[in-house]
Every structure is written in structure tokens, then in C-alpha cells.
Amino acid sequence: MIRVARLVAVKDLRVEWRSRVILWQVLPFGVMTLLLMGFAEGPETTLSPSVAAGLFYVVVLFVSMLVIARSATIESSPGTANSISMLGLDPAGVFLGKATAVFLEVLLSALILLAGTTLLLHLPLALALHSLPSVVLVVMGLSLAGTLYGALTSGLTGSPTLLPLLVLPTMAPLLIAGERTISAIATHQTWSSWLGLLIVFDVGYTVAGILLYGVVEDS
């Protein structure tokens, strides 16, 4: 399973590296959205860390939607599904591989956007650094759940609109937990319970993906 996961992750990352869509399209979209958030707030207003964190996670969510859609598109291109079924790859490994590739791509984007949030929305740098564990866990959850939902909607005529409809409500707990973690760190409150929620979410979707990805792939 691990070998298959590594194989699929390297394949997806190589496809991404060659196309450079994340670098030239997805990341500029994320930075532009952050800028627009600043415009919407106006020059007179200073955002609280809680609001800045919330906006950061919303932008990460949008960016992850694009990455997940791209990841699902790779698998639904003509012949790919047949090739995978002919190779007899372990579906759990394929799921983990695809989720790993999405995780690395979204994490890279999230780190750049976090730097952008400290710069543009004045999120304190120390706070941003302290919140890194929660950012990693949120991105992990986005990748795991997104990969599963991406497979569910792949190959369907309405998949570009269906994917956000399915993914966005599912991500709400991640968004809330991520934002609450940063707010709790900012106000010196305990935040371990939020990390606990994120870990439970990630473990839940890892198990669900390993068990159910094969069922979706077969269909």
C-alpha cells in the first residue's frame, strides 16, 4: 500500500511540476483573493487575529478546491482509470498517494498564503508560526476529504459545480477548528481540544478513504 501511495504521489506531483498550474494559476488566485479580502475590509480597519485567521482559512479552502479538482481530473482523463485497473493497484494506496500529493501542494500554497496573511492582513508573525501545527492538520483534512469527494464527483457532467457543493460543507469543522486554534493562541487559551478535533477528523477521513476509495473507483 505504501509503495503504491508513493508511486501515485510522485506521479501526481510530477504532472503538477510539469504543468506548473499551481505556481502560475492557483497561487496568484489565492494571493488575489487575500488582497480582495483587504479591499472589502477597507483601509481604516485593522483586522483582529481571529478575523485574519478566518479569512486565511477561507482562502486556503478556495485554493484547495482548485487543487482537488485538478487532482481528480488527472484520474478521470481517458484511459487512466483503465490503466490503473489493469495494473491492479491497491485502491487504498491510490487514495493515500493522491491525498499525499494534494496535501503537499495545498500545504505549500497555505504556507505562502500564511506569509501573505501576515503581510497583507497583519496577522502577527509569532502567531502565524505558533499556528503551524493546526495549519498542517487542517490542510491534511482538506486533502483527505477532498480526495475522496473528488473521486465521488469525477467523470460526472456537473462535477465542477458539484465538487464545491459537497466539499465546502464538509470542511466547515476544519475551518472552525483552524480559526479557533489561532484565536485561542492569540488570547493565551488552551487550544489542544481543537487540535484533538482536527486529529479526529483527519483519522476519520483516512479510515473512510482507505475503506471506500476502492468502492468509488470500481464504479
Add this chain to the structure above:
Amino acid sequence: MKKLAAQILGPTALVTTALTVYLGIWVTPQDVVQGNLARMLYIHPAAAWIALYVGFGTAIIASLMYLWPRTRSTAADHVAASAMEVTLVFTILTLITGSLWGRPAWGVWWVWDARLTSTAVLAVLVAGYLALRRAIDDPELRARRSAVLALVAAINVPVVHFAVVWWKTLHQGATILTPGSGILVHGIMAWTMLLSFIAFTLVYAWMVRERYRIAIRQQTRDDRELAHAVSARHSEGGAA
């Protein structure tokens, strides 16, 4: 026996609902603090009970039955789909009655309360499930993918249930399903509330059953039309 139970389901649902309305409006007293507003107690929690637990529970069990090779059948898929459709109705009813209760109690129609928000999120999830079904024409593909979605979406149900505990916002905490807290509603109010749960469960069961029957009829019609089209094509081929 099964047929008799199906026949009396509708009338029983109607009678228990009428009795709940009678007791809720004319027999139960006003609340000391909330006055007549407390009568929402006989609608809102029961609707939420169906939306969060009974509806999702039915869909999860039916979806599991579809995915399990030994119990796989189109009937299980139809039950899951029917349950989800009715669940959406009850989720929207929960949100509307909650909003109506919230306006005089909290002063606003809507607050970004944990349970309100998570229930709204759940409603969108159920709508997503129904949208996924509409996007797929092939019955087997539709059944398989929607069964997976129902199971995955169910991960959000505990989040909604524990939302009031984790976030401690405006919505009151769980009073019925919280171990150790005891039941905080007494006397005729408690009995009427219990009756409302029974009535809503029966109404839910009746609605799912009717929706299931419509789904079976639709499938029979589709199968017949397909068979007719195939035989028409065969006869065209024979004539040529």
C-alpha cells in the same frame, strides 16, 4: 401483518400528530419564563430528532446494506435516497422552527451559533447528496457513489450533536440525550414532548414509505420504457 402495519402507518401518524397539536396548544401550560413560546418544544426538538438521528440513521443503514455484497439491492438504494429526501425536509423544518423560536428568545432570526450553523451545513450536505444523485444517470453508479457519500457525510452528524458542548454558544445544551443530566421537562409537557417525538417519527416513516413507493414505480416505468425502446430497435433491425 406487514401489510396491516403499512396500512395503519398513515392514520396512526395523523392521529398522533393531531393529538400532539391538541395537547401542545390547549392542554399544556405556558412556561414561566418563555410563555407561549415554549410550545415550540413540541415541534422543534422532534424535527431535529428526525433530521439528525432518524433520517441520517436510516440512510446510513440502507447505504451500508447497499455496499455490503450480501445485502445489496436496489431497494436499499431507494430507501437511502427516500430517507435523505425526507431528512432534507425535516432539516429545513428544524432550521425554520429554530429561527422562529430564536427571534423572540434571542432578538434575531439567525445567529452564528454553533448548532444553527452546523445544522445549516448538514442541510447543504443532504442537498449535495441529492444533487449527486441527479447528476448520475446510470442506476448502479448512482447507487454506489451516493451510498459512499451518505457514509462519509455521516461523519458530520457527531459534529452537529456535540456542537453545543464544544462551542458553548447561544443554543441550549442537550437535555434529553446527555447522560447524567436528567430530564429537565416534567409532567404533561414532558408527555406531550414525548408524543411529538413519536408523531414525527411516524410521519417520517410514512413519508419515506410513500417516497419509496414512488421510486419503485419510477424504476418500473423506466425499465418498461427501456425494454420497449430495445424491442423497437430490434424490430427496426429485423425490418431492414
